[in-house]
Amino acid sequence: MFDNYSDWTEFPDDIEVRSEPKSIPLRFNPLYRLLDERNEVLRAFVRKITIKDWSSTDKTLVWPKLQAPQNLLAGLIEKLPNLEEVYFEEELPITAELIDVMLTHKSTPKLYLLGEDGHTPTTTNIPFVPEVRIRVDAEATRPDRDVDFEPQRLALHEIFAAYPNLESLSVSVNRLVGGCVLDMSPPCTQILPLSLHEKATIPPLQRLSLSGYKIQKNERSTWKTRFPWNKLKSLSLGVQDNYNVLEVATGKVHDLREFVITGLEIDLDPKNTWPDDKLIKAIATRFPNLHQMTIHFGLGIARAEMEVKKYESSDRFDPYDLESAGIDQFFVLLTEESARKFFKQFLEYRGPSNLKKFTLKTGEDLRWFPQWPPDYSEAEQRCAKTFELDTSQTHNGEISLKELDTPYARFERMLNRMHDHGGNDNDTIEESQRINEPRILK
Numbered sequence: 001m002f003d004n005y006s007d008w009t010e011f012p013d014d015i016e017v018r019s020e021p022k023s024i025p026l027r028f029n030p031l032y033r034l035l036d037e038r039n040e041v042l043r044a045f046v047r048k049i050t051i052k053d054w055s056s057t058d059k060t061l062v063w064p065k066l067q068a069p070q071n072l073l074a075g076l077i078e079k080l081p082n083l084e085e086v087y088f089e090e091e092l093p094i095t096a097e098l099i100d101v102m103l104t105h106k107s108t109p110k111l112y113l114l115g116e117d118g119h120t121p122t123t124t125n126i127p128f129v130p131e132v133r134i135r136v137d138a139e140a141t142r143p144d145r146d147v148d149f150e151p152q153r154l155a156l157h158e159i160f161a162a163y164p165n166l167e168s169l170s171v172s173v174n175r176l177v178g179g180c181v182l183d184m185s186p187p188c189t190q191i192l193p194l195s196l197h198e199k200a201t202i203p204p205l206q207r208l209s210l211s212g213y214k215i216q217k218n219e220r221s222t223w224k225t226r227f228p229w230n231k232l233k234s235l236s237l238g239v240q241d242n243y244n245v246l247e248v249a250t251g252k253v254h255d256l257r258e259f260v261i262t263g264l265e266i267d268l269d270p271k272n273t274w275p276d277d278k279l280i281k282a283i284a285t286r287f288p289n290l291h292q293m294t295i296h297f298g299l300g301i302a303r304a305e306m307e308v309k310k311y312e313s314s315d316r317f318d319p320y321d322l323e324s325a326g327i328d329q330f331f332v333l334l335t336e337e338s339a340r341k342f343f344k345q346f347l348e349y350r351g352p353s354n355l356k357k358f359t360l361k362t363g364e365d366l367r368w369f370p371q372w373p374p375d376y377s378e379a380e381q382r383c384a385k386t387f388e389l390d391t392s393q394t395h396n397g398e399i400s401l402k403e404l405d406t407p408y409a410r411f412e413r414m415l416n417r418m419h420d421h422g423g424n425d426n427d428t429i430e431e432s433q434r435i436n437e438p439r440i441l442k
Contacts, residue, residue: 052089118152122162133170155192166203173212193219212240234258284349339387
């Protein structure tokens, strides 16, 4: 449960204490060692606590010890004079005792909630939380059959009220459906629209990451007029679609330093021309202080899915031979030529700016589960491409591109070189070290 518990280092006067070894997991023992009165010197060295890697057994045994009457974690934090940060990488009980200890601690430690799943109550004001990461399932289409099941809940206005000093927020709503078991509907989840009363405020967020979040009609106005877009330094969208987010953010994000889009799908036509020049112009001109940008394109995905369905219905269908069906051609669309054209047009629209690095990618398996790949997945992997533009190397309109290797390309070249060298392992290792270097395209 505690980070690096197996690599515990002996500090001065470190007395090893193994309290209750049969009743709790071995990984919980560092807490007991730190709580032991004989380890006062050791406690002074602790600056950071990370709690992670729960199992169902751990939760059953450990959760009661973190709550009243034992309150072991609150008791430990109280005894660590130089503690600066506490990381919960799994959802843990935030007790009244823990809150009191954190508020009165002389070192004013911060609590990072990195594993929230929509069950932590948000009725208490907790000012020492700078970061929250929450993951919930999409709303179910049917009520959950288990009447004792506590539904997940996502209400951003409640999160903003509970954590007034929040600097970083990550929200992921899982809308993917997959599995080999029938009736795999997600559990009942409450996702409420952003709703603020007149005097309510939103924390001055600097980093926002959204995946699968849908801004509904009845909350668009709140997002446009009340959300502090002007404070954001980093905005990440994807991998799942975020409906209406770009619409409400456009023209309001003036101080952005990083912008990552991983869920945008655009299909090029066979002549390698972009279908809508308005999108390039909007992205290029609306974020003037951007330092980094990454865009993943699902190039050819929609068309490939359609062709696969047509091919499946034919008598010559072979799921291992999509190339002969002509389906591969729909993926070879992000090329050096099309990337260079995109970058050139983007820079013309943008003009002089703070942008340092811009990356275009395609072929990543963002829209399907690895366990259940669609028929076109192998073709998608083979045609994966990544091009990176370093604006510091761009002069007088001449664009210098860097093509980065993809895992599939490295694997394929490795096999080819092994074949060329007759399976000589030493030669293969030398080659593998060299081919990982990016190609510079002048």
